[in-house]
Amino acid sequence: MASVRIFLPDNSVKTFDHQPTVLEVANRIGPRLAKDTLGAQLNGESDVVDLRTLLPDGSKIKIITIKDAESLQVIRHSAAHLMAQAVQELWPEVKVTIGPVIDAGFYYDFDSARPFTPDDLPKIEKKMQEILARNEDVVREDWPIDKAIETFEKMGERFKAELIRDLAAKGETTVGIYKQGLVWFDLCRGPHVQRMGQIKAVKVLSLAGSYWRGDEKNAQLQRVYATAFNDKKELDEHLKNLEEAKKRDHRKLGKELGLFYFHQLSPGGPFFAPKGALIYNELQSFIREKYREYQYQEVITPQIFDVDLFHQSGHYDNYRENMYFTKVDDRDFSFKPMNCPGHCLLYQAERKSYRELPWRVADFGRLHRYERSGVMHGLNRVRTFCQDDAHIFCRMDQLQAEISQFVTMLNDVYHTLGMDNYLIYLSTRPEKRMGSDEVWDQAEAALADALTALNLPFKINAGDGAFYGPKLDIMFVDAIKRPWQLGTLQCDFNLPRAFDLNYVGDDNKEHRPVMLHRAILGSLERFIGVYLEHTAGHLPLWLSPVQIELLTVTDRQLDFARELASKFNAHGLRVHIDERGEKLGYKIREAQLQKIPYMLILGDKELESKRISVRLSSGKVIESLDIETFTQDVLREINERRLTSFLQPTPTNTNQEAHNSSTI
């Protein structure tokens, strides 16, 4: 077969003498480039596409490029130039640095002696609008590199000059210059819009400090965040989502719903109040159920270990600054930051036969990691937490099946939780790594093949793997389209060697197992935070701290309410009676704000008929239900872990979209 050529965005070409797999491409073209450009799917038939345009056909690689996303990027990048122009027209002394496109918009870093203030944002936006109205042409010129350096230097744009010098050092001889109108220009690779007026919808959002090249030793810069969209409608929708995100902030919901708290005497240490602990424990029970189903065994391992353990595992060398230490009896101990080394000790406790593999051990152990003070954020980043952590020790020939089982289990769990929208990333070998290329080839192929066999699309993060092995990261995309990394599966060639783990094969010889680290929810803490934001606090019944609130119209119904409550209680339902002498409307409002799924209204009518009237948190009211039937229906809803009320028609499931629109 003819060679296959892959054209890269920087115009270089890589040639393969056979049909390359996507992994080969990723490993060949290098991490940085692949990360920016490769969205890929092994589907065994489709055209090989290159990274610039279309490409050689007959290959088994398909690279998904989303045209819309690309043009949006162009608009945003042009809008970044627009912002720079606006700022310099307002304050000519301000110097420009860089202004890249990011996930939901773009930013530009400025060097300004005077720090920007929030009042400056509307000014900048107004100036941007003025410039847009001029609708100037955007023209590209290619300048000899010396001329470019000289020009920017003369203007005092030392950051730009530095960037161009770097390009010169890489052997570039010309650089792209984009002119907006007659006067203003900037260094850029492009592409850009042809006329400024093509930018239809921009919004300046916020302000932050940053550093030149992200290094705190360098100059402090003023970063202005903004976003741009194809049209006003898209922009408005995005702004609405930002609003919505604020409303859904799990820190706010956690307080309002009485789920968890923080105290300054334990930074990064969440307190789960009774209601929050209920959610925590229900999630654990759910995962335990899945462990039984997927044949994991749960273990319990120590909290504190002699530091020697972490010397042996390598964590001390690589991870020390994130660990807590303590000295007892003149001996150095450490709180475990992860369960794996302990599991290795447990693996060694008994001699393993190949028949015992795969050996899957799960552990809800408490972990402590010292996080730098600036990185903690609600439940998303804490210093003490627990993961739905498990390790699988298996033979190399079992690898693919284990990966496959994990992905199936994850899909199962996410589906039950109403989280069908997720993306899978395969991170491949980094430059600094351990283990032979042969082993890496096998492991990467096992990951890719498992996903392909399950017909799950995935994207390659070339070079993003850990030094000890390749991994899958699962990005859950929530109800307002924000990605969160929750689940992960990591192959590890390091720990089995560090602990000299073996099993006896059918050849009566010792062999080294592969170790897999895996979690589905990630940390329970973080998961609860994410899930609260995904559901805006409207949890499914089985996770609701209070499932049924009993609201009496007058005190005459209190005995009836207590009778009902003990009946529900006996079935294991979580019930609460609002016994306060408030009016019904008042009690309803409170129950509503607490997002309690079922409100039972008890008045004289119900007392006489011995039937109940139910109000859902959606506001829907159903009158005169039979108590026994209601109880059974509610129990069924819980046991089946249903996402919507049995009284509410299930909306059609439109979840699968995400897989087909693997963006980026």
Add this chain to the structure above:
RNA sequence: GCCCAUGUGGCUCAGGGGUAGAGCACACCCUUGGUAAGGGUGAGGUCGUGAGUUCGAGUCUCACCAUGGGCUCCA
């Protein structure tokens, strides 16, 4: 860890050198009212911690702690 901001009753916030305010929540009383806030009374705070300036400090200064937005980090 770095930059900026913030820290006042359980919660949300006002006040800004002369001895602490509101709404909600809470307690009690009146009201027993049918699907998102009935009325009254009351209790509750050494204004994040420590030092300084001042006749006098929630209020000004400094340090520290915590939180928030970013940066960086997340073998």
